Amino acid sequence: MIRVLLADDQTLVRAAFAMLVGSDPDMEVVGQAANGLEAVALARSERADLVVMDIRMPELDGIGATRRIAADEDLAGVKVLVLTTYDTDEHVVEALRAGASGFLVKDTRPADLLAAIKTVAAGEALLSPGPTARLIARVLSAPSAPPASGPGGPEALTDRERQVLGLVARGLNNTEIAETLGLSPLTAKTHVSRIMGRLGARDRAQLVIIAYESGLVVAAGGGATGN
Numbered sequence: 001m002i003r004v005l006l007a008d009d010q011t012l013v014r015a016a017f018a019m020l021v022g023s024d025p026d027m028e029v030v031g032q033a034a035n036g037l038e039a040v041a042l043a044r045s046e047r048a049d050l051v052v053m054d055i056r057m058p059e060l061d062g063i064g065a066t067r068r069i070a071a072d073e074d075l076a077g078v079k080v081l082v083l084t085t086y087d088t089d090e091h092v093v094e095a096l097r098a099g100a101s102g103f104l105v106k107d108t109r110p111a112d113l114l115a116a117i118k119t120v121a122a123g124e125a126l127l128s129p130g131p132t133a134r135l136i137a138r139v140l141s142a143p144s145a146p147p148a149s150g151p152g153g154p155e156a157l158t159d160r161e162r163q164v165l166g167l168v169a170r171g172l173n174n175t176e177i178a179e180t181l182g183l184s185p186l187t188a189k190t191h192v193s194r195i196m197g198r199l200g201a202r203d204r205a206q207l208v209i210i211a212y213e214s215g216l217v218v219a220a221g222g223g224a225t226g227n
Helices: 011-022 036-045 062-071 091-098 110-121 131-140 159-169 174-181 185-199 204-214
Strands: 002-007 027-033 050-054 079-084 102-105
Touching: 002 011, 002 036, 002 110, 011 027, 011 050, 011 110, 027 036, 036 050, 036 062, 050 062, 050 110, 062 079, 062 091, 079 091, 079 110, 091 102, 091 204, 102 110, 159 174, 159 185, 159 204, 174 185, 185 204
Parallel strands: 002 027, 002 050, 050 079, 079 102
Antiparallel strands: none
């Protein structure tokens, strides 16, 4: 059973999401928050597995709430799926930097929202190779973009690991990475896990951010280096 916390400042939106999530036998809604402060508190008190987090909320927005959840050792297992009105919202990148595992636009189909919750709860990042990659590349190409965080950068990886990281940044899953590089899915998964450990990345979404911030993957239209 996936324990879901809903965070949105609009009561009707929360109610609609609660009905949808409650209709799935594999999920239960354990709390509803109207702002980021409530979301952080409820994530802790209700032992939520995943927070469906709106970005724009009063008192503490979804980015700030995500950052606090990601920084709290007691909430290390809590995943965050952010919601945005448009897939070009540059705040999405800030949310991914803060520790979110993916994002959805609010007008997504109900079935897609349920599938997204299951994907993120299972430890996978929800990153479409099209809009997400273009958005991240555009925002991180700005001079104000901070350097990649973590104990080391892609330069500390082997050539094969840099290849795998580049494919992760393009939105490929483990099976697709394995097919592209002629590896077994298990080997691809092992590479991804090792890369996350070396770069201090929380999940695949963080790997994407690091890949773009470091320049390993260039703006849309370019490709991964190290191949």
